[in-house]
Amino acid sequence: MKIQLEKVKPQEIEARSFEIITRELGDRKLDPDKELIIKRCIHTSADFEYADSLCFSPGAVERAREAIRKGACIVTDTQMGKSGINKRALARFGGEVYCFMSDEDVAAQAKAQGSTRATVSMDKAAALDKPLIFAIGNAPTALIRLYELISEGKLKPELVIGVPVGFVNVVQSKELIMQAGVPYIVARGRKGGSNIAACICNALLYGLDNRRD
């Protein structure tokens, strides 16, 4: 079989990808505020289901960008998620990315209380005295703990990105966080991932860049 490669310059690959995504979305109208985020999730996954599954609380995108502009930090539930976020873009506004999953005190505490490291990571994050965006791409137990902390009045995040992936309590944890009364971006259903969590953070950051030019 003869394989025909498309000739695209390196710096044009992303734009060409977004062209294809836009074309394949057809005459579907996306809310301009959400469009960049939805398309970036499709770009990251090649999965058009995100056009349907992504749910946004009213004004979530604008509020999150405002928080980033004021120096909000991001907390992830995996090192992969942290690794995928454009930390330089975030640092320009004073923010940084935290992931406590590999911390020894977190592991010890999780073992002691029979919970997950993700749960304990959220407790550790809640103790930070900073405006926070949570980007949860892996652990439903993290989302569930965030719901509890918010309900108990111990945490008031600027945004919760709720996109864990999987089969056990994933669907439920997302429904739960959408009832917590805080701004959210959630991928309803089983799908998501650390890559999706990171790409939503980056879409927020890049949208901000454009706005400031």
Place this chain on the structure above:
Amino acid sequence: MKIQLEKVKPQEIEARSFEIITRELGDRKLDPDKELIIKRCIHTSADFEYADSLCFSPGAVERAREAIRKGACIVTDTQMGKSGINKRALARFGGEVYCFMSDEDVAAQAKAQGSTRATVSMDKAAALDKPLIFAIGNAPTALIRLYELISEGKLKPELVIGVPVGFVNVVQSKELIMQAGVPYIVARGRKGGSNIAACICNALLYGLDNRRD
């Protein structure tokens, strides 16, 4: 809406997930050699398409495990991929994970020659004097460059994991690498990702662990 959480102990979540995956795969028979890898990709993505899209060259899994056992190293095309691989499990056999994407010499070289950093990263990896497994979850240009290096006799990888995701030359680059005459695990089509690349590496490692117990 009342949300019902499933009661599962932290240490049982993964096993429970695999039970659900097995049940939903129904009476579909998976090759025992490939089963763990296929199921782990589904576990990582909640996407059952991997049961159909994953392609293996004959004996790829066994050969890759043998290479790891002898100390093979893994090269990724993203920091996210590197971050997701269980480096401690790999280190037990003497291997380590490389990602050259953020190296300054790679960026400079890519700019000078009008190619991508992924392309130049593969050249840099090919200069390593080690048995190598390539885990490509992002850049089709990396896969294309691997094909060229292999064709020119400059590289003979132990395995190429070809799972970039996206819209420009992704499908083609995967077809190309399957014609290179080296062992491969490829997710045909547009889907894949750094998380999928990392999870295939981990499935290879965990399979090895079981075998050695």
